[in-house]
Amino acid sequence: MQVNNEFKPKIIAFCCNWCSYAGADLAGTNRLNYPADVKIIRVPCSCRINPMFILRAFQRGADGVILCGCHPGDCHYTSGNYFARRRMTLLFSMLDYLGIEKERTRVEWVSAAEGAKFAATMNEFVETVTKLGENKRLEDLRCKEN
């Protein structure tokens, strides 16, 4: 039997309920391809994301985390994504400061009409993370399968 040793990254995509989740849905109904390595977690708003969620995802074995929300100005709750934007900028900058590869984290604004953008973003992100390889710098050995 042939064993496939090719590295498949685990990607967590936090998608806001109102825009990006619908965008992902649209990508699906349009039969657009994006890698199955992307696991979508639906959140009410991009500002629901606590920095701990992102670190927890890395702890549990994610190799990349992407946060998708409504375009600035289009937030269902008026201003949620503006706050998320500031928080994520600071958090990602801090991760970079600690020497964790900055390409593993990303924020992308995807509206409900942008199914194609969603698929393209995910393809691109998965490719980037695949090149980086396994997440070693922010891994929790206790959560690894032996």
Add this chain to the structure above:
Amino acid sequence: MQRELIERAKQLLADGTVSRVMGWKAGEFGYDMTPAVFASSEELEKDFRYDDFCEANLSKYMIKESRKEGKILVFLKPCDTYSFNELLKEHRILRENVYVIGVPCTGKVNANAIRSRGIHGITGMSCDGETVTVSTLYGEETVPKNEAMAERCQNCKSKKHVIYDELFGEEGEVTGAPRFRMVEKLESMTPDQRFSFWRKELSRCIRCNACRNVCPACSCEKCVFDNDASGVANKAAADSFEENMFHIIRAFHVAGRCTDCGECSRVCPQNIPLHLLNRKFIKDINELYGEYQAGEDLETKCPLTDYTKDDAEPSIIYQRGGNR
């Protein structure tokens, strides 16, 4: 100075303005000043100290003290007043129960700064304002005071008291010392170098939580790290992830509220330069969202509870400085 402060405190106790006094007294060693509450003029006479070794920031104690019966007198150094102001802004201190006396500060002597010069076996220290005389097991050494201070005092951000009821000495000025040099140095390293720098520092963490307990910005009644299910609540970090996670999250929780008082680094028993994490956030906030000094006033909104429509996109960090 110490004499004047004791006299004034006794006066305020005697005329009933305050019922307790918060200041410093000698701890285990003569150079190790610890916070203390005094309830009578006898106690003040006996134990109260104010000298070049009084490093502790007393503002956080006011959260609990201001809720007790009677008014309390507290002595605050210039940088402590920023923390006090920030706590007031967050409605954590009952202002009417605190009487603030601003005390001048010319920088405080730090025992670790002296040890880092290779002076060990310290048995006692004294300071005349210019030089520190250190008696050790191996004889006496002298160190100029400005070299015997912690980094936060060498690059003192402000000599100005931003809040007080009464002030000893003259009103100082905001000095704006260059405090981001080390952060800049780290930023200019490659990610690999940065990673090994922080791994070396953070792996010493013993999760004693002293940084959290002393931090005036960490004043939540319930702390996320006390949750056993958080995955980072072990008393001894079981995994490198815990050390990273704890310090990233702690720094993030105080981002925009940290006044850069440097208490976290002072109390760290492992001498981890924790203030460098907070300063990174301060530097980023200053660069991306405009200059902001937490605790400077009571009105300005904290940068993380505010936004503008044309803030920088998170992708800015991919373009910005540093080696890849």
